[in-house]
Amino acid sequence: MSLEQVDWVGGKPIRTEMDNRLAELETTIAKELKAFYRVGNALAEIRDNRLYKLKGYKSFEEYCVTEWEMHRQHAHRLINASSVVKNLYPIGNKLPENEAQVRPLVKLSPEKQREVWQAVCESDKPVTAEQVQAVVNSGCAVVPENKAKILTPEQMCIADSYLCCRDKERKITSILCDWNERSNNIQHEITTKLLTYSSYRNRINKELWDRLLSVYKDIELVDKALDDIEKKLGEF
Structure with a gap:
């Protein structure tokens, strides 16, 4: 069934499995706006599966602005950040605490993202967006050999x-x-x-x-x- 097709009973639309999934994803966004990783994942699924059409929106941008007062650029930053966090999961016990810490990593290759984040985690300095950017700017993230996880x-x-x-x-x-x-x-x-x-x-x-x-x-x-x-x- 296409997103434009709606079944009606008694003058009310029937809720489908996709409607229920959209409601779950929107609950995630409403309750966890500060949890950028989960919000980014939810927004990505809504965008990629075009679930915004279930509410009559013609574009993902229109959906974000109207439903969440969120500009398209910020929505895509959250989506990109969530993708980076997935890539960083195997590294240490630390994960980025906000989207700003991830932003410097977005344009890097997956391998370089892991390399930079490893260096940031091993540093004695607090993890901040500025520190992540500084490591990126250094061009080479050096990790102590006794602490680095070496992959074959x-x-x-x-x-x-x-x-x-x-x-x-x-x-x-x-x-x-x-x-x-x-x-x-x-x-x-x-x-x-x-x-x-x-x-x-x-x-x-x-x-x-x-x-x-x-x-x-x-x-x-x-x-x-x-x-x-x-x-x-x-x-x-």
């Missing part, structure tokens, strides 16, 4: 693959959410235009038929790609 090359490869997969998860979730609605729209467009053009086949030039043929070839490529995906998934 194999462990680093596994960690990098894991982080790449986690980074793709949100994008894939958004794509999957779009597939059903977009495929229905494409099917409608093709059927409608094909019937229209076929009725006036003698009036349509070759260029237009070639453009339509190109669309059909693209659909065949997508179908082939789906076959490949099914085959790969079947090998797990």
Whole structure:
């Protein structure tokens, strides 16, 4: 069911599983605005799954401003910060206490984020946003050898693959959410235009038929790609 479709009983909309999930996520945001990590995760799920459409909003930005008085840039800072915190979980017992401490790490690679945070945690100085930025500016985070957690090359490869997969998860979730609605729209467009053009086949030039043929070839490529995906998934 697309987000635009709503079932009604007795003049009231039926709450769906997605409605309940949206309510849970919004409760998290309302109760834990200071818990930036959990707020960022909740906002990411609402954005990636387009749950804001359940409340009639056309964009994630409109949803954030109206529901939470939160500018889009700040919402994305929280989302980016939550992603960084996930990457820092294996390091020591300290985690960033606020989004400002994470901000200097956002543009770094996952490996560099861990390296910088390790140096910050091992320092005798208090953990502040300024201290994190100072370590980033130094260009090299040196960790005492007796305290650093050394990973083997194999462990680093596994960690990098894991982080790449986690980074793709949100994008894939958004794509999957779009597939059903977009495929229905494409099917409608093709059927409608094909019937229209076929009725006036003698009036349509070759260029237009070639453009339509190109669309059909693209659909065949997508179908082939789906076959490949099914085959790969079947090998797990």
